[in-house]
Amino acid sequence: MKLSKATIFGIGNPLIDVVINVEDNDLKNLGVDKGIMHLVDENRQKEIMSYFKNMSPIYHPGGSAPNTLVTCAGLEITGVISGKIGNDKFGDIYKSQVEKYGITSRLVIGDGPTGSSIILVTPDGERTMNTHLGMCQDFSIADIDESLLAKADIFYFTGYMWDTDSQKSAIKHALSIAKENRLKVIFDVADPFAVQRYRDAFLTLIEEQADVVFANQAELSILFDTKDTNVAANSLGRIVNIAAVKLGKEGSLVIENGNLCEITSRPIIAKDSTGAGDMFAAGFIAALSKGYSGKAAGEIGGYLAEEIIQIPGAQFEKSVIKQLNVDLPWPK
16 A cells, blocks of 8 residues: 555554463463563463463454554554564465555565464453564564655554564664654553563653653553552653553543543453553544544543453454444544
8 A cells, every 4th residue: 555644653563363261270370470471482382372272262463553553544543554574374364454454564574483472361351461573573773664654643662662672773763763753752661571671761761752651550660660550640741741541440540741630431341351452542542643632532542442352352343443433432
């Protein structure tokens, strides 16, 4: 698809999600910590798949930033997805999915496997990820379409891109292009695992380069070394213009220009929390792009997150997103 300009240019890890419904005892037997993302090698993935050999997994093209961009496209926010996949079956599935949802692809094909993530979903809807990055980890400066990035309104990326030096260098280069061309920089810190490893770097990035930041309670607690969510949220609000803190069942907090507001959640039954944060980001970004306030963006983001956790998987079907764009409680 040819595109001269996009609203949002996102760089992320294109991953095939392998979703398996499990019990808490399965996590204990496998020795994995619940609710976080584990970086694993191919052998560890094979070990996990062997443990669940009698189960029937569900396959979804995913990855945090790509999930968000897919939904933004359904909400009529033009987007570009940049990342690296392999020349294999999973890569072919991924390319067809991107085309289906109408996102402009700047996916680069490398000499290796497409990344994948085994997502173990427990009865409480919590997801535990076991991710092999594959070609994602080789994404580099040379893989960025600099011209298209420079013409966007928003540059979006997540903390997952700090996992290799090659990815990190690419993001830093993209940030310099974003600054030079006055793009709005939106950063999702992504996962407690990532924050634990890169806390100081993330704090510096937020203070010096981000305009909008997404985090959940666990990530926020690590960033500011306190379990007091309000204290940490206000600390975040002092170093970035707009921030959204995801509180799960409790809704979210939005801080805009130092002012904090609480957004309550709807009473729903969660089946699978996979993709909740990605959908929150999509709704928030779409609302900001349409000119709404941070509070309104938080309400739209929360609504989408509540919708996705009522169904399996991290993405909506294309027809569902289009209908949601009509049904969403957009402010009048």
